Amino acid sequence: MSYVVAVDVGGTEIKSALVDSDFNVIATTTAPTPKADTTGVETVKAIAAIVAQFATQHPVDAVGLAVPGALDEPAGTSRWSGNLQWKNLPIRNLLEDAIKIPVAFGHDVRTAAVAEMRSGAAKGARNAIFIPVGTGIAAALIIDGEIRSAEGFAGEIGHVNVNGKYPCVCGKSGCLEPAASTLAISKAYEAQSGKSGTTTEEIYKLVVAGDAVAINVWNDATAAMARACELLITILAPEVIVFGGGLSNAGETFLKPIRDYLDSSLTFQRKPRLEIAHYGAKAGTIGCAMLAFDRVKAGK
């Protein structure tokens, strides 16, 4: 048995997992993402400590590192991340230099899409879109059987204008991300109810229970997501749209309002299936591990 560590650097936390070559998750750990770490030094230190900790359980052959934002994947560089405040940061090489084992590098959304495409909800589809909804929102565009990267610039659906009313980390306002991310839903609920610190998980349970404020917040967020889906469907004609990330546990509570909107708004377009990620919030971990094992197999 061989082992890798999957590392997902998010806006608020670094989620890591020790994964075996049958893709069983052996252990997981979460650490806070260092704030405003523009040089990446503190982030590399945090990941190196996590890998060293896992290595006390099993020898680690490679690391799969997933980060958000616009990337140059072959170069291992983060071109830009609003949430991490990174710009032109060679994060893969910095980590490889620190831990001395191979690091497979990818975009958090596209690495999760690898899992859904190879063995999850998008398996068998030549054209599919994967949208994890977390602190941020981006899409993996699977076009004619391949994940479109466009040198790392493709899929930033979180920054299309959906006539939203909130300012965005990208410097504009009206984007999908500040209208429909898990962070956005929590903030909107706080603004309307006066209750702070309510998680998206708690909010969708309030929606199911009939809480009027939660329903209002939920309708705004899902309507924004539905408008973004309409755009993607019209341009790319996917067979399936798969939703993952923190909102995937909401299941039909999340899918139904989007499906209802699309049923009433689409005319000539091909209607895609709407699905929740097979791997749920674990898609990123499994996809990252798959890429790390690809590197182990390639012998690099």
Ligand SMILES: [Zn+2]
């Ligand atoms: Zn934006």
